[in-house]
Amino acid sequence: MTEPDHGSDIAGGLATTARFDEEAGNGEGRWIIDGAKRWIGGAATADLIAVFARDVADSQVKVFLVPRASWGLSMDTMVGKVALRPMENSTIRFAGVEVPESARLRQVNSWRDVNRILRVMRSDVAWIATGLQAGALDAALAYVKKREQFGRPVSGYQLVQEKLAWILGNLTASFGMVVQLSAQQDAGNYVDANSALAKMQTARMARESAALAREVLGGNGILLENDAARFFADAEAVYSYEGTHEVTALIVGRALTGESAFV
Ligand SMILES: Cc1cc2nc3c(=O)[nH]c(=O)nc-3n(C[C@H](O)[C@H](O)[C@H](O)COP(=O)(O)OP(=O)(O)OC[C@H]3O[C@@H](n4cnc5c(N)ncnc54)[C@H](O)[C@@H]3O)c2cc1C
CATH class of the missing domain: 1.20.140.10 (Butyryl-CoA Dehydrogenase, subunit A, domain 3)
Known part of the structure; x- marks a missing residue:
């Protein structure tokens, strides 16, 4: 959830976007995710990353399970932590990352x-x-x-x-x-x-x-x-x-x- 520019004010400030493109995915439709996340624990070893993004259509927060190996997703492990050192935290960037509607958690709509x-x-x-x-x-x-x-x-x-x-x-x-x-x-x-x-x-x-x-x-x-x-x-x-x-x-x-x- 946390972003480089939004921690405590994430509720109103969440800037990562999700846009549903009906033409993408050979006409099946795809969510296109753009933005960045910071401090994400366990991301470097996760198969799927739960990404909180704001739907540009209705401005509501939605959650998508994004495969770590997705095209357009890049990640750096944060170094120099003095606390909770065994847990790796990552900075993640999303540049036009595509996921299908089936990757969206349907019960999170606001x-x-x-x-x-x-x-x-x-x-x-x-x-x-x-x-x-x-x-x-x-x-x-x-x-x-x-x-x-x-x-x-x-x-x-x-x-x-x-x-x-x-x-x-x-x-x-x-x-x-x-x-x-x-x-x-x-x-x-x-x-x-x-x-x-x-x-x-x-x-x-x-x-x-x-x-x-x-x-x-x-x-x-x-x-x-x-x-x-x-x-x-x-x-x-x-x-x-x-x-x-x-x-x-x-x-x-x-x-x-x-x-x-x-x-
Ligand atoms: C070890 C670690 C692991 C984490 N793991 C995750 C994770 O897995 N996933 C994830 O999404 N996030 C994770 N986080 C992020 C964490 O939730 C944020 O650090 C936290 O929400 C605070 O945001 P911030 O660090 O940006 O501080 P800021 O929001 O920049 O706050 C800076 C200071 O200003 C104060 N402040 C801000 N707004 C107000 C206000 N209105 N009134 C008074 N004081 C205010 C804060 O209390 C704080 O003291 C992790 C953080 C750490 C340190």
Whole structure:
């Protein structure tokens, strides 16, 4: 979905276009896709890429499953990421890429439909932010039990234990929130603002927990050979992707006040 020039404002800004040409494909008709995407995870190895594009006929957002090997599609892997390094993200360009009507996801015909996808994905990220904190706590605990200073393990110092308790508090609060969110969704109760609130809050706590875990490792906490450093870096990506802190806060704020403050 994300584009080089449109991240947070993708709802109104989505600039990749889809035009149905009835003559193309030997008269069968083809969708012609033009534009660019950025940050697309897993694209470099995917057989099919789900592309969000604006139909020039009705200005609505539609989704097309585009084979990676399509003529007119080119891709570069983004390099130099400090977070979520195992996942490759790509920049993709579409220059007159043709797909048949059968490649279109028929149940996505507007931004309202896209939102149905986003609220599920935001819930997933809230779980990721929670799991990240569990990992950070594990890494911190393992380290402080074996690291000795002033003649004994640093796990025995009050100020270190306070940080461990703080992480556990964040983790437990996050866990309670995502379990409740999933229980509501299992009951068929999907609310955009609930997903946004869970994503906002768990990502904020993940960032804090990962920093505390990094801190109790001292200098070794910035070395990638230690899991705490990896969680510290990954928390930054989790904080910003799938709706930044500000965007998720604005979704919640709109639900609270009835006023949209995005623009
Ligand atoms: C590791 C990673 C993986 C990703 N994977 C994917 C993927 O697979 N597919 C995909 O489509 N996208 C993906 N993304 C993109 C991600 O969803 C965007 O980064 C995110 O939506 C934010 O957009 P942006 O980076 O362009 O930031 P911008 O939109 O440029 O925002 C910059 C800053 O301005 C703030 N801001 C913007 N508008 C407002 C406003 N109205 N009020 C207040 N503050 C505002 C933002 O909150 C942010 O702090 C990924 C990103 C990352 C980092």
